[in-house]
Amino acid sequence: MWILNNAYFQVLIASLLTVAVYALGFSGGFYFDDEWNILRNQALQLDSLAFEGLWNAALSGTAGPLGRPISVLSFALNHVFFGLDPFYFKLVNLTIHVFCGWVIYALALALSEHLPKMPVQRRHLFAFLVMLLWLLHPLNLSTVLYPVQRMASLSALFCLLGMFAYVKARHVSRAGWGARAGLYALSFLVFWPLAMYSKENALLFPIYLFLIELVFLKFQNPAEGKTSRVIVLSYGVLFVLPGVLLSLYLVFFFPDWILNGYANRDFSLGERLLTQSRVIAFYLGQVFLPINSSLGLFHDDFALSTSLLSPWTTVVAVLFVFVAVVAAFSGIRKYPVIAFGVLFFLAAHSMESTIFSLELVHEHRNYLAIFSVLFAIAYYLVIGSDKFSSLRVLLAGSLIIFFGLTTLTRAAVWGEPVVHVITEVSNHPLSPRANYGLGKQYAIYANALDGSAQKTEAIQSAVKYFEKSAELRASYVDGLFGLLMLEGLEGHQMSEESYRSLLRRLRIAPFSNNTYNYLHGVLSCLEAGDCEISNRKMNEIFDACRDNPGFSGKHARNVQERYQRYRK
Numbered sequence: 001m002w003i004l005n006n007a008y009f010q011v012l013i014a015s016l017l018t019v020a021v022y023a024l025g026f027s028g029g030f031y032f033d034d035e036w037n038i039l040r041n042q043a044l045q046l047d048s049l050a051f052e053g054l055w056n057a058a059l060s061g062t063a064g065p066l067g068r069p070i071s072v073l074s075f076a077l078n079h080v081f082f083g084l085d086p087f088y089f090k091l092v093n094l095t096i097h098v099f100c101g102w103v104i105y106a107l108a109l110a111l112s113e114h115l116p117k118m119p120v121q122r123r124h125l126f127a128f129l130v131m132l133l134w135l136l137h138p139l140n141l142s143t144v145l146y147p148v149q150r151m152a153s154l155s156a157l158f159c160l161l162g163m164f165a166y167v168k169a170r171h172v173s174r175a176g177w178g179a180r181a182g183l184y185a186l187s188f189l190v191f192w193p194l195a196m197y198s199k200e201n202a203l204l205f206p207i208y209l210f211l212i213e214l215v216f217l218k219f220q221n222p223a224e225g226k227t228s229r230v231i232v233l234s235y236g237v238l239f240v241l242p243g244v245l246l247s248l249y250l251v252f253f254f255p256d257w258i259l260n261g262y263a264n265r266d267f268s269l270g271e272r273l274l275t276q277s278r279v280i281a282f283y284l285g286q287v288f289l290p291i292n293s294s295l296g297l298f299h300d301d302f303a304l305s306t307s308l309l310s311p312w313t314t315v316v317a318v319l320f321v322f323v324a325v326v327a328a329f330s331g332i333r334k335y336p337v338i339a340f341g342v343l344f345f346l347a348a349h350s351m352e353s354t355i356f357s358l359e360l361v362h363e364h365r366n367y368l369a370i371f372s373v374l375f376a377i378a379y380y381l382v383i384g385s386d387k388f389s390s391l392r393v394l395l396a397g398s399l400i401i402f403f404g405l406t407t408l409t410r411a412a413v414w415g416e417p418v419v420h421v422i423t424e425v426s427n428h429p430l431s432p433r434a435n436y437g438l439g440k441q442y443a444i445y446a447n448a449l450d451g452s453a454q455k456t457e458a459i460q461s462a463v464k465y466f467e468k469s470a471e472l473r474a475s476y477v478d479g480l481f482g483l484l485m486l487e488g489l490e491g492h493q494m495s496e497e498s499y500r501s502l503l504r505r506l507r508i509a510p511f512s513n514n515t516y517n518y519l520h521g522v523l524s525c526l527e528a529g530d531c532e533i534s535n536r537k538m539n540e541i542f543d544a545c546r547d548n549p550g551f552s553g554k555h556a557r558n559v560q561e562r563y564q565r566y567r568k
Contacts, residue, residue, distance in 0.1 A: 010105070041072075116337075122383070141407055152368075158202065160368070161191045162191035201351045208344065274318070340376065422438060425465070432479065436465070442462035466479040474505075484502065488526070511545075
C-alpha cells in the first residue's frame with residue numbers, strides 16, 4: 001500500500017487526527033500554576049518585540065533553578081501576538097505537540113534500521129504507528145491543554161531533536177566527518193542547552209543517548225561494524241566523569257542540599273522514595289490502559305507510603321521496579337526493544353521520581369517517558385509473519401481508536417471549565433486541589449451575580465468545597481485562603497475555626513511556594529480595591545508567617561516588602 005511508505009502522507013494524517021481530537025479543548029481556560037507563572041507575571045505581558053522587554057521576560061521565570069527562560073520567553077511571545085487568550089496558549093502547545101510527533105516519526109524511522117526482524121518495507125509503518133500512538137495518547141493531554149506545561153513539551157521537543165541529530169550523526173560514514181561534526185554540534189551545543197533552559201529534566205539527555213547506544217547502536221563504528229574505542233572514551237570523558245565529579249561535589253560540599261528541600265514538604269525523603277515505586281507502577285498502568293476516570297489534573301489524593309507494608313502494595317511495587325531493571329539489563333541482547341522500553345521509561349523518571357523534593361504525582365512527567373513504551377508496543381504490532389497480520393492490524397486499529405476517543409472525550413471536558421472542575425472532583429473526590437478548584441469556580445460564579453438566592457447558594461457551595469479542601473490535607477492552605485478571599489470579595493465571614501486553622505498552618509505547616517502565591521493573591525486583591533479584609537487579620541496572618549521557620553529567603557522578603565508598601 002502507498003500509505004505504508006509515504007512519509008508525507010503519514011505525517012499529514014497523524015497531524016490532522018491530533019488536531020481533531022484536541023480541538024474541543026481549546027475553549028478551556030488557565031489552571032492552577034498558570035496563574036502564578038503566566039497571568040501574574042507582569043514581565044511577560046509585552047506588546048512589542050523590543051529586545052530589552054523580551055530579555056527581561058525570559059529572565060523573569062521562578063520555576064526551577066535555571067528559571068526556564070526558553071519556555072518563559074515563549075509565553076511572552078504568546079502575549080505579544082495574541083494577548084492572554086488561553087485559546088492561543090493551548091494552540092501553540094498543540095503545535096509543539098505535533099512537532100514532537102514529527103520528530104518521533106523521524107527518530108523511530110532512523111532507529112528502525114537497528115531493530116531485529118524489522119523488514120525494510122515495514123519501517124515507515126512502524127514509525128507511523130509510534131508517532132500516532134504517542135500523539136493520541138490520553139496521558140499527554142495535560143501537557144497540551146495545561147498552558148504552563150509547555151515547559152515539559154518544549155524540553156521534550158529539543159531532547160527529541162537532539163536524539164535524532166545524534167542518531168543521524170552516528171549513521172554518517174567517516175568520509176562525511178564535516179556533516180557528522182555538525183550534527184553532533186546541533187545535538188550537544190544547540191538542542192541540549194535549549195532543552196535544559198526549557199525545563200531542567202533535560203539534564204537526563206546524555207542518559208537517553210547512552211541507552212540508544214547501549215541497546216541499538218552498540219557503540220559501534222558504522223563503517224567497521226565493531227565497537228569504537230573513541231565513542232566509548234567520549235562517553236566516559238564527556239558524561240560519566242563529569243557526572244561522578246558533580247555527585248561527589250554535592251555529597252562533600254552540599255550534603256544537606258537535597259534534604260533541605262523536604263523542609264517545605266509534608267513527607268520525608270524515605271517516604272517519597274517508597275511512594276515513587278507505586279507511582280511508577282501507576283504511570284505504567286496509565287500508559288497501557290488510560291481511563292479518564294483515573295486521569296486528572298491533580299493527583300494529590302495519591303496515598304503516601306510510610307513503610308514497605310503501609311500500604312502493602314509498596315513492597316510489591318518496589319520488587320516490580322527492581323525486577324524490571326534487572327530483567328531489562330539482562331535481556332538487552334535477546335529482547336532489545338523491550339529493554340529499551342523499560343530502561344528509557346525509568347530513566348525519564350529518574351529525576352522527578354527519585355530523591356528530589358517534588359510533588360508526588362503529575363501526568364506531564366510521562367510526556368517523553370512513554371515514547372519508549374509505545375515504541376515497543378508498535379514494534380511488536382508490526383513485526384511477525386503475514387499469518388497473524390489481520391490480528392495485528394485489528395489490535396493496532398483498536399489502540400488508535402481507543403486512544404483517540406479517550407483523548408477526544410477528555411478534551412471536550414477540559415474545554416468546558418465548569419464541567420471540568422466538576423469532573424475533577426467526581427473522579428478525585430479526595431483531592432484537596434480539585435475541591436479547591438470547584439470552590440473557586442462557585443466563587444467566580446457568585447461574584448458575577450447580584451444579590452439573589454442564587455448568589456447565596458453559590459457562596460454556600462464555594463464554602464463547602466473550600467472547607468472540604470482544607471479538611472483533606474492538614475498541611476494545605478488552599479481552601480482556607482479561598483475562604484479568606486470569599487470574605488474579602490463577598491463579605492461572607494470566614495468562620496473563626498477556619499481562620500484559626502489558617503493561622504496555625506501558616507505558623508507550623510511546611511511553607512510551600514503556593515503559600516507565597518496565595519499571599520500575593522490576597523495582596524493583589526487588596527491593592528486593586530476589590531477586597532476588604534481587616535488590618536487586624538492581615539497583621540495576624542503575616543505574624544503567623546514570620547513565626548514559621550520556612551518563611552525565609554527571597555520569596556518571604558518580596559511578599560513582606562509588598563505588604564509594607566500596601567500598609568503605607
